[in-house]
Amino acid sequence: MAWVYLSRVVHGPCAALSALIESVGVLEAARAVRESALPESLREPTERRRGIDTAARDLELIERLGGRVVTPDDPEWPAWRLLGLTQLDAGRDRDGAIPLVLWVRGPRSLLESSERAVAVVGARCSTAYGNQVTGEIVSELAAQGWTIVSGAAFGIDGMAHRAALAVDGPTIAVLACGVDRPYPAQHERLIDEIADTGLVVSEYPPGAAARKHQFLARNRLIAALADGVLVVEAGLRSGARNTVKWSRRLGRPALAIPGSVNSAASVGCHRMIRDGEALLVTRAEEVIDEAGPLRLSLPDGARADNPADALSGDEALIFEALPVIGSRRPSELADQSGLPLSAVRAVLPALELAGLIGAGENGWHRTASPRSTTPR
C-alpha cells in the first residue's frame, strides 16, 4: 500500500524518493511524504499529489485487470536489469532514475522474461520492408527463446509484438501510460493479447495518460529490460534514437537495420550507423551475436577476449573481490568491495549469467574458465 501510494504521488521515476526509501524503508518514506517531512529535493515532486491516497482502489483496479504491482522488495523485481539505471542516477536527469514500482499485467515473471531479451523498436510509419524484416528477425529471435521488448506503438513496435505472439514467443510491452489505458487506443486488442501471454508493464499508476516526457522515460525502461536494442526503421527524428541513447548509456549494444537510401524510414538507422551510435546488423544471428549474455557489461562497442577484462563499475569491483580459488558470501563481498549488500546481490546474477562466477554451498566463486566471446 505504501509503494502504491508513493507511485501515485510521484507519478513516474523519482531518484530522490527511491534513495529515501532505500535509506529509511518504504513505510517511513510514505509517512514522511504524507506529512511533507521531507528534504528540499523531495518537496516539489511530491507536493501536488501527496494528499491523494487511492492505494486501496488502485490495488483493487490492477487486481481486477489480472495485474499486480511489482516493487523492489518483490522476488520478481528485475534488480540487475535495472541496476544500470541506479548508476545513472548519480548523474543527470530525473528521467534516468530507477522506477519506483512497476505495474504489470500478464502471466509471466518479469524477472525471468527479461533475462534474455532484445528490444525491437522503430518508426511508427514503417514500410512494408521494415514490417517484413521485423517479422523475420523477431520470429527467429522468439523461436530461439529471446523475449521481445517493445513499446506497443504503431509500425515497427506493433509488428515486433505481433511477430513474437505469432510464434508463441514471450513479449513485453512497456507503456508510457497506465496498463489499463492502452495507447494507442487502436492497439487495445494487441495489448490485451500481450497481457494474455506475455507482459504489459508501466511505471505509471492505472489511469495515467500518456504524456510526452513519459515516452522518453518509458524508452529507458525498454532499453533497461533488454540485452540490446534493435532499430529496424527510424526516421531522422524517431523516438527510437532516444531508446538507442539509453541503451548506450546502459552499456548495452544498439543495433540498426540498413535499408534503401531512398527510404525516409531508414534515414535514422543510417545516421546512427554512420555516427557510430548503432552497429549495422542484417539478421537474427547477428543480433544474438551482439546481444548475447557476454556483451552485457561491455561499454559502448568495446570488445574483449576475456570477458572479465570488460567488466566495469560494480561488476568489476565484485569480481575482483572474489578470490581466484575459494568462495565468498555476499556479505563478505560487500565488506570487501565497499559496496552496499543490495548492489552486491543485484550484480551477482549478471556475473553468473556471463559465466564468470558460480554459486555453491559456501557462497560465490569464480568459474574455472569463463566462456570465451565469439570472435567477429
Added chain:
Amino acid sequence: MAWVYLSRVVHGPCAALSALIESVGVLEAARAVRESALPESLREPTERRRGIDTAARDLELIERLGGRVVTPDDPEWPAWRLLGLTQLDAGRDRDGAIPLVLWVRGPRSLLESSERAVAVVGARCSTAYGNQVTGEIVSELAAQGWTIVSGAAFGIDGMAHRAALAVDGPTIAVLACGVDRPYPAQHERLIDEIADTGLVVSEYPPGAAARKHQFLARNRLIAALADGVLVVEAGLRSGARNTVKWSRRLGRPALAIPGSVNSAASVGCHRMIRDGEALLVTRAEEVIDEAGPLRLSLPDGARADNPADALSGDEALIFEALPVIGSRRPSELADQSGLPLSAVRAVLPALELAGLIGAGENGWHRTASPRSTTPR
C-alpha cells in the same frame, strides 16, 4: 623506348625493377635487363620476355589509338597519387608496387584528372537499386567536378562511367588488360566513349589479355588514383572488397552504400560497414565530406582537428622540416628530412592541396592557418 621495352618485359608492376630504374636510370636498367646483368630478385620476373623488344611497334600502336605512354619522368605522371604505393613496396606483395609506366588513351591530363577523384565500384550483377543510386551519386559528384574512377566492368562500374559521361564529367577507366583490348568486350563502345572525353588507363602493354591476378593489381590503381573508394553494391565475394582493402592500405576512406537486407547485392557492403572496413554513406554530399582533400593523409578512419596532426610518414617529415616562418627549397627539405628529392617533390603537392603549405619565390612555406576539417 626503354620504358616501353621494360613494360613489355615485366608485364605489370615490379617493385625491384622500379627500384633499379630509380637508382641507375631507365636506359641503364633496360641495358641490364637485356643482358641479364641483374640481381637475383630481377632475374625471374624478366627472364621470360627480356628477349622481346617490340617497343617501336608498341609505341606506333598506342599512337595509332590516339594514346601515349606516361612514365614517371613525364609531367603528367600522378606522382603523389602513386606515392602511397611506393610506401607499400617495402612491404608485402609484388602487386602492391608502383606501376612501371601507364598506357593511356584520352584527351585529359592524368595528373589533373586524378586530383579530385572518387572511385565508384561494385557488383557486376548490380540491381536496379544499385544502378539508380550509382546514377544519382555519380551525377552529383561529376557535376561538382569530381572525376569518377572505375574499372569498366559490368554492373556498377559501367553505370558509374555512363553516369559521369551523361553529365560531361571526367571519368577514368582503369583496365586489367591492354588499352587496345576492351574488357569486357561488350563494353568496347563504352570504353571508346571514355577514351574520347576521359581517360582509359592500364599498366599492361597493348595486346595484353586480362588475367585474374591483373584484376587485383588493377584494383590497387583504381584506389590509388582516387581520394576514396565508394562501393555501391557488392556481393559477399565481390572484387570491390579488394579495392576497399587497397584504399585502406593507402590511408584513404572506403565508403559503402547500404541497401535492403534481402538483397544479395548489398551483403558485401553491409559486411564491410559492420566490420568497420567501410563507412556507411547515403548520398554524394557525404561522399565528398569523407573524400574531401583534407582526408587524404588520414590513416584508417582517424580524424583530427588540425590536419597537420594527422600527417604521417613522408608527409609528416617534410611538414616538420618546414620552419613555422620562412621558406625552404625542395633540395633543402630533402637534406633536412633525410628523404630523397623525388619523395620530397612527390609529397609537396599533396600538402599544398591539403592547405597546409604554399609555394612562393623562395620555395615552400607553411600556410598561416590550415583549413579546418569539417566536424562530423
